[in-house]
Each structure stands twice: as C-alpha cells, then as structure tokens.
Amino acid sequence: MPILTIDGKTIEVEKGTTILQAAQRLGIDIPHYCYHPGLRIAGSCRMCLVEIQGVPKLQIACYTEATDGMVVFTQSEKVQQARRAVLEFLLVDHPLDCPVCDQAGECYLQIYYMQHGLHPSRVREDKLKRAKVRVLGEHIVLDQERCILCSRCVRFTEEVTRTFELGIFNRGDRSVVDVYPGEQLRNRYQGNLADICPVGALTDRQFRFRTRVWYLDQAKSICPGCSRGCNIVVDFNVRRGYKAGGRRIPRIRPRPNPWVNQYWMCDDGRYGFGWVEGLDRILSPKLLENGHPREIPWAEAIRLAGAWIGEAAREKKLGVLLSPRMSNEEIYAASYVLRSLGVGNVGYWAEPATPGDEDDLLIKADKNPNTYGARLITGVPQEDHLARMVEALSSGAVDTVLIFLHNLEQARAGRAALETLRRAKRFVFVGTNWNRTAAAASLVLPVTAFTEQEGTFTNFQGRVQRFWQAVEPMGQARSALSVLNELAASWGIPPLPDNAAEAFARLASENRAFAGLSYETLGDQGQTVRASEEPGVVGP
C-alpha cells in the first residue's frame, strides 16, 4: 500500500490509485476537465498537472499512479504557471458568450479561470468560427465553439452506452466533436452528456434557457421512474417563480451512488418528472357526483372517507389496493391503520412490467420505485390483488374500494378492472394526478408527489434510499402519511407520527427486514434490507 504526501498531507492508498483520486480523498481539489471517475482516463486536457519531487517535468495527476514515498505539490509556483498556460490555451478559441451560455454558473472554465487564470487575452488573431446551435439528438444540442475537446462525451458513448455516436473529427485547431455522418444521438442516456460536459458545449434542450443555474436550490432525492431508484438531485427554483413557465422544478440530475446508478441516470427518468407539476395535479379534495367534481374542505373529506371506509370495514366489504409508487412509510402506515381497523387483505398491485424495456445499465422493466418495499412491508408475496378485488366486487363481497396512486388505464388488466370499479358503491381514490381511475372515484384525496415530501423507497436490490423534500406541496395536497393518520384518528386508532423519520423508526422496530435501519444510518446512499430474514421474499 503506497504512502504518499500531497501538499504536506500524508495518505495511504491502494495500489493503482492515481494522484488525483488520492488528493480528492484528502480534500485537495486538483483542477481537471477530461478526467471523470466514471470514464476511462484520457489525459488530454493537461489541466491536472502537478509537481512531483524528483521528477523533472510536471505530471498529469489523473493518470500518474501513486507510488510509495511520492511527494506531490499541487499549489507550487510551477504548477500554477502551468495551469494558467493550459487555461490560456483552452481559451484561445473559446467564445465570450458566457451571458447567453446555459452552463454559466456551473462551468469549469469559469470556475478555474477565476481561480487560476484572470489573465487578459494575448491573442490578436480572430477566434475560429464553428457551428453554434447543432442539434445532436432529442435532448442534446452542441456548440462547437465552446468545446474544449476533453472527449468526455465521446468516451461516454463508447464506454457507458456503447452506442458510438460521437467522435472527434479533423485535426489540430480544426478538431471538433460531432456525431458520425448521418448519425444522431439515439441512446437512452444522452441527458448525461450535458452533465458531464465541463463547459457549455453540450447543453440540455429541455432545460436550455429556462432559468439560470444560480437561481436553483438543490434537494437530494430518488428517481421514482423505475425500480432502479437512481439517486438524483432535484434542482428547484422557488426564488424566481416566473421562470420555466411557472414550474418550480426545471431539471433533475443524477447523484453519484456506486451501488445503484454510478454517475448516470436514464432520459426516461430525467425528463419524465413533468407530472409532479402537471396541469392535471389534484389540488384539493373533490367529491364526485355523476362524474362532476366538487371541491370540499379537507375536514369534510376526512369525515366522509372515515365514515365510508369505517362502515365498509365493519361490514367486511372493503377492498384496498396500495401502490408500489408509495414510499415505505406510506405503505407501512396504510397497512398498519387498515389492519388496526380490521381489514384483512391489504394488498398492493404493481402495473405489469414492460417486457424488454430494460437494459444492463440502469433501466428496469418494473416501472415502480418501491415494489420490493411493498412486498416486504405488506408481507404478501406477489399475487394479483387487483383481480381478487375485481372478483370480490363483481360477486358483491366488496362494495367500497380504497385505491392509492394507481393509473389503471395504463395496463390492460387495469382497464378491465376499471369498468368493474365504476360500479362500486363507494370508491375513494388517493393520488397526485387526475386520470381515468380518479375520475371513476366518488371521493378524491390529493396527496403530495415525491418532491414535496420526505420518505424512502426500496429498490429492486433491496436498498432502502431516502428522498428529501424539495418544494412545498401543490395546492392543498397533503402527504399520504398525514391523511392516513387523520383517518386513523377518526376511527380512534392511535395514529403514527406524521414525521416520516419517526414513522420509519416504527417500521424498523416492527419489520425484521428493516431492523436496525433509521434515517441516520441510511444516510445519502441508503442501506440494504436484511431480506434473508423475511420468509417468502426473494433476495436481490
């Protein structure tokens, strides 16, 4: 195990670690463009030059392996001078369009120029003109003038997606990044190209010009798009409400997690969160009479729902369908409250997976974020609760149904079930957005989306991951946890804490699979459940 010294600090690293990685572990930031931890090392930008004692020339930190007794200086005069020179070289043809560039504010040319450059231009020649707004694919637009040829994007399409659409063409100062002739970006991960581009050459067509990045606040979250549960950052703007058409969340970005998504996320997740602020969000509790919704206050909605569900539960005529789109805490709260009420079969239904709609990188066929958690918490194995409920409804064994978050219209089995559900005497729908299922209900209770509440999802590997609240709930929406607690209080059942962390602690104390887990131990990157202790559950 080599022990090396960087700027006077000593660290022991594994063999094969580069100087740059060792420095990052010490909290020393070595400027770099072409190095990305998720990609092969190119060593092309020359920005990470460092001085090593006994080595006559400066070496690149991203490719030089740490050896025993190595003494590295990252801030010496020689290094600073080299950085300034490299930066000046990179800026020779770089246009001064920071004001209209979408990367401004998170651009590493800007950041390192402010740290190391600050030199007036010595270039008297005209800057080279290249293609400005070149659309490369559905989500990405290229500005060749801004490109510094770090080749991160080329390596991404070669190594991560293995689709090989991008290349560097021509030679010398005519070199440009471009797609191969007649080609365009067609992989399902192209949004990552805008993230990894350290400058403003590749920008996101959806996010472009919608807001400035310095107006955005960040919240850590989990993508609810599929059972992978990619770690994400929700960028939200509440300080300048008129931006991005009034939408508070202009973009989401991946957050590194080596166990789940490394550094990436798919485009379906990245651009598929529009529903959280869609025009079809349910903003207040609604009572539907002959399909016409009428707004009612929350107190009345809780009273009605409490009376209907309570009565049906007493008569054993209640059917409940939870959703694997709910967080662990919500599924736990629902099964706790309803079982305390004496409801026997609290089951969930997952929309059938789309066969083939998955790959070996991130995308999973199961498009629900918490199928695994729903299985662990309800304790029932995968079985078709929807079919059983439809059967019970048709036979008259059940006349009142309570459905959470589903959009039955999407699946064939669901469409058929919806016809039967319309005939239910009373149908309480708890959800975020209007859909055919909500329209068939007699009482609709609005709940918060994943960006508006705290909670945890359990992904297909059994990893329990936290998501944090980003924005305030839309309209009068409340978290499903607090709705369930109010219902519990109306039936005289001691409610769970409204706080997701405390509710999770209750879950962990009762469910052996979650034993030992708490919001503190989950941290940013989550923990795996003890699946082996749960009978009837297939481990990851």
Place this chain on the structure above:
Amino acid sequence: MRIPQSERELTWWEKIYLPEVVRGLAITGRHFFVNLARHVLHLLGFNKVPKGAVTFQYPEEVRPISPRLRTVHRLARRADGSPRCVACMMCETVCPANCISIVGAEHPDPNIEKYPVRFDIDLGKCVFCGFCVEACPEDAIRMDTGIYDFAAYTREGMILTLETLLSLEPAPYVKVPPQDRAADPGPIHARKGTVAPL
C-alpha cells in the same frame, strides 16, 4: 436607531402660546420681505446684493436635468429593431430590489441564441441604483429616458413590460444655455442663508 430628542420643558413664555405664534409669523414675514427686497433690488440693477430665493412652478416650469441622472429604464434596439437584450439575466441577478423579471427563449439566429420573451421592470420596487445598466454586457438596458415623473393608480400600472421598455426613447440632450445657468440658483443645499439647516 433611536433618535435623541430633547425633552425640554416649555418655559412660561412659550406656554402662553400667542407670543410664539407671532414670532413664527415674523420669521415667515422676514423671509418674504427680504426676498421681495432682494428681487426688487436685482431688478433695479443692484447685482451685488445676494439673490433672492426662487420657487420653480413645477409641472409648468421644468428644471433642466443632468444627462447623467438615472431616470426610467428603456431597452435599446438593434439596427433591425429587435431588442439588443439577450436575456442573460445579469441585471435581474444584480438587482438589489428584485424588480426585474426576465423570461428567455431560443432565438432563430444562432449568433444571438437567446432573446427575452418577457422583460418586466416593477418601478414600484426599483431603487434607481443603476446596477442593471452597469451589469448589462450588451448595453441593452439604459436609464436615459429623462422620465422621472411616473405614477400609477395601481401596482400593476407601475410595471413596465418589454413592449413599453422598447418603445421608450432616450431624452434629447439639452445643453443648458449659460444665461439660464446663471439664473439657476443651483441645488438647494448649496444656497446659504435661505434654508435653515436640518
């Protein structure tokens, strides 16, 4: 901040009220007659006598303003009439009063790239600091319209939209003739003797 105030007891002479009222009238009267006398003497050619105070009959009579005065904003145009603004939001960012609201969009010309579809300035919030003019990299926003008497009956009326901002013209540069400059008594605080110090 607490402002120190004298809590002096009124004297008996002040408490009987009438003498103080008469004293106040005397002060006002003194100003009136002194100024009247100074104006008359000036008319008669006694120019060494100090000048009398002058009252401007504002809206009818407008004092010349300095061309450097920061007045209501406008947006400059390109030669083809389109806004110079590229919606970079530097002014919006630097504005200490948060009175500028810009929404940008993609411009068909790749060399412009970005243009404002919405550009509102809420004059009700603006503090006329001029930071927006300083920050603008395109010299698009300027505060040279010479308009300082804006008022509205509603808060919405105080908001200037993109169309209004583009339609405003710079104030014509008026050079104040020397004889007017002589008649201009200068800023109030520079005149001695006519105004009591605060």
